[in-house]
Amino acid sequence: MELTKYTHSCVRLEKAGRVLVVDPGNLSEPGELAEALDGAHHVLVTHVHPDHLDREPLLAHLRAHPGTAVHAPASVAAGLREELGEGFAVHDAEPETVLELDGFTVRTFGGQHALIHPQIRTVDNIGYLIDGTVYHPGDSLVVPHGLSVPVLLAPLHAPWNKMSEVIDFVVAVRPRQVHQIHDGLLSPAGFRIIEKQVSAFAAKYGVRYRHLGVGERVVL
Template identity: 25%
Template sequence: MKISKYIHSCLVFELDGFKLLVDPGNFTFAEGLVKPEIFKDVNAIFISHIHPDHLDMPNLKEIVKLSNAPVYTNSQVGEALTKEDITFNLTEEGIFNVGPFKLEAIPVVHEPLLDSPIPQMTGLIINDKVLHPVDSLDTTLAKYQGIDLLLLVTMAPFANELKIAGFADQIKPKQILPLHDGFAKPFFVKSRFANYKKHFEKSGIKFHGIFEVGESISI
């Protein structure tokens, strides 16, 4: 499985020629480094929640138009999509198959935000190997302890590095792919990733400090 990162929380999972696009949000497209055309060959799209850094409606509409890919998401996002005449597959909880991917949808709680309502949010377990808790640092997710790869928020207005690292320490994944860094300048991202890498190395956890557009790992 190849996982490519396209700024912040936008990912493409690729297996056997099938591409699953996850959370193409507004930070991904903000500076023009990524355009909808990059995703014209995706086979399916998953949206975790309604926040604009995970759901950029104008660009999602263009991606759907270019790719004709089905969209999988929860009820709250689905309501917003319906208003834009985008059809969707309701995916809130349980196991479903998309191409070669076995996806287990799990309800997860977004971390508290300043003067902002908590959205409905759906995380994923992908092929029993990848835990994507999205913007949740809920300690109940420790039941997935030892998973191959954790997709980890690394910078956010709702958490500091101590809380983030503590969450990952409980999960004890074999590897970590950092997310949620699209609002920071490269020199700052590099310095924070170096700090995370040093911390997780003590526990034998491999931290993949990638942030360049389209940079990828394989598991």
């Protein structure tokens, strides 16, 4: 399976001619999202926030490619169905389930976005483990239970986390490999500070951290 990292939390996974995209958000340029979604058979959305779901480009893509299936938390899926109308494959995703998606097996975890502030309501958030190999938690630090995760996509920087929590998340999941997501607000200096610490602490537990540039591909 091959993973391509796009801006912020968007990733594209390809395997045996099948394409799955997670979180096409609005921190990507339109051309970048078009590239990420090109030929997509499935799109997974972790939650409603626009940095993970850029609605108009996704809706335009679905109208042009009605065979593309979308899985999202129920409230998100309902909104997409309302805008699209009938004839589109938009499905509710619930935590603690298994999705068989034409060659991809996806397990779901979590259910709730991480707390930003007590006076800001949380929203539904689903983390996705694809083919038992790569875990995309969306905006959460939910640790998949009862299994090992070879590749973790770690939310590096957000209004709802701090560096110590990211380090503890990596240590708790204990993957073999970590790549960064949720990095769209970081400056080059910010990357250096956070990645130095995450990489160093990960290494203490036998975990390798590897930064991926926008558009970079890696074989998992």
